[in-house]
Amino acid sequence: MKRARILLNGELTKVTVNDNLDAVLADGTVIAQADADWQPPCDGKIFVLAINYADHAAELSFKAPDEPLVFLKAPNTLLGHNKNTYRPDNVDYMHYECELVAIIGKTAKNVSRENAMDYIGGYTVGNDYAIRDYLENYYRPNLRVKSRDTCTPVGPYIVDANDVADPHNLTLRTYINGELKQEGSTKDLVFNIPYLVEYLSNIMTLEPGDMIFTGTPEGLADVKPGDEIVTEVEGVGRLVNHIISESDYLKTLG
Template identity: 40%
Template sequence: MRYVRYGQPGAEKPGVLDAAGRVRDLSGVVADLSGAVLGDLPQVDPETLPLVDGNPRLGVPVAGIGKLVCIGLNYRDHAEEAGMAIPVEPIVFMKALSALSGPNDPVSIPRNSLKSDWEVELGVVIGKHAKYVKAEDALDYVAGYTIVNDVSERAFQTERGGQWTKGKSCDTFGPVGPWLVSRDDVADPQNLSLELDLNGQKAQRGNTSSMIFTVAQIIEHLSEMMSLHPGDVIATGTPPGVGMGMKPPLFLKAGDVMELRIEGLGSQRQEVQQDA
C-alpha cells in the first residue's frame, strides 16, 4: 500500500492512495503514521475510506522521525566521480531533523552557499526496534520505502572545517516522500531504478543494484552502532550525476527545478529558492 500524510505543514493527517491515485483519509483508523503503527501498518480497502477533496499538499510520509541517518559514497561510480576512495564499510552521517520537508515543497539555498547540490536516494523507514540485527533478518525490521533528496551544500560539507553534517542539514535540505510504500509491495529493494532531472535535463540515473552496501547490510551495520527505532529513516546513498561530479561542476541556483523518481515509489518535484 501507498501511505501518505497530507495537509499543511504541522497539521498533516494520515492517508492512503486508492487505485486511482486519490488520497483517502486514514485518520479514522490510526492517529498518525508513527511509532508502533509502523510495525503493523493498517491493511484497509482504500475505497472504504473518505475521499480527500482536491489535490492536497503531501508532507513527509512518516511522523515522529527520531533519526535521519545517511550513508555516504554507497555507489562505486558516485565515489569515483567525487574523487574519493571506495569505502570498506558504510560511511555514516546524520542529517538534522530540521532539514525535513515535504516532497514537493521548495528547497531554499542558504545564505553564503556556493555549491548546493542534489542527491536522489532510496529511503528506508524502520518499523520496529532494531539492535544487533543480522543482515539475513534485517528487512523484517523495515516498515517501507520512500524517496529522499539528500540536498547538500558541498562547500559547507567539505571546506569549512567540520563534519559532513554542516552541508547536509540546512533547512529544507531533506525532502522525503511522496509515499511510504509498505515493505511487502517492494519486491526487491536492490533492484529499483533512480532518476533525477534538473530543469528537465537528465542528471542522475542509477539502480539500487549498484549499491556497495545493501539495505540489509546497512541495517546490520547501523544496529551494531545504535538502536534503530520505529520511524527512523535511512538514506542509503546516491548514484552518479551529482553537480560536483560534472565537468565543469554545476550547482543549484534560484529558479532551478529538481524532479526525482524511484521505481514504484513515486516522484518528487522541488523548485529552488534563495534565502533572503
C-alpha cells in the first residue's frame, strides 16, 4: 500500500495512492496526481546521513567514515512532491541528493541490528539539496548548506515496508530536465538500515514518522532556476521538484 498526505480545502488529509499514482480519499473519491496538492507524507525527526556511499566519498576525495555521520534537519526544510525549491541568489553551486528515506513505524529504543527492520514502517524518496558555497567541510553540514526553507523535497508517498522486497538493492536516479545525471544503488550503502536504526535508537528514542535519509551516491550536478529535478528510487517512487530563484520565492511569501 502507498500512503500520502495532501492539502484539501485547506486541511491536511491522509490518502491512499492507487496504481495510477492518484490520491484516493477515504470515501473513494479520486484526485488526479497532477491536481493533488502533495505534502510531506509524514512528520517526525529528520535524520540525514552524510557520506554514506563509498563512491560519493571518493567523489569528494574523502574516505568512507568509520561510524555514521548524522545531522538533524528542521521541519521548515521539508517540501512535498511537484513543488518549488528556491536557489539562493549569488551562490555558485547548489546540487540535489537523491536518497532512499526509511520511515520509522513504531517506537524504537536500544534496538538490536538483528531486529531493526521490524521497526521500519515504510520508505519514500528524498532530495536533500545542498549549497556547497558555505560548506565548512564535508563532515560538518551547516545551516546555510542544508537547512534552508524548501530545500528537502520528500514523497510523494510512503510505500509500506512489506512491499519493498530488498531496500538494500534499489537503483537511485536523478534527472535534470529529463537528462540522467546520477545513478547508484543502495547496495553500496556504507551503513545499512539495520545499522542506522541500532545506532540512532541507542542515542535517542525513535518514533513513528521519524525519517532516516540514508545518503546519496556519486553524480552531483549544479541546478539553476527553471530546472526540473526528478529523483527516483526503484520500487519506491518518483519525486518531482522545480528550481526557482530566491526573488521569485520571496514573492510567494507576500
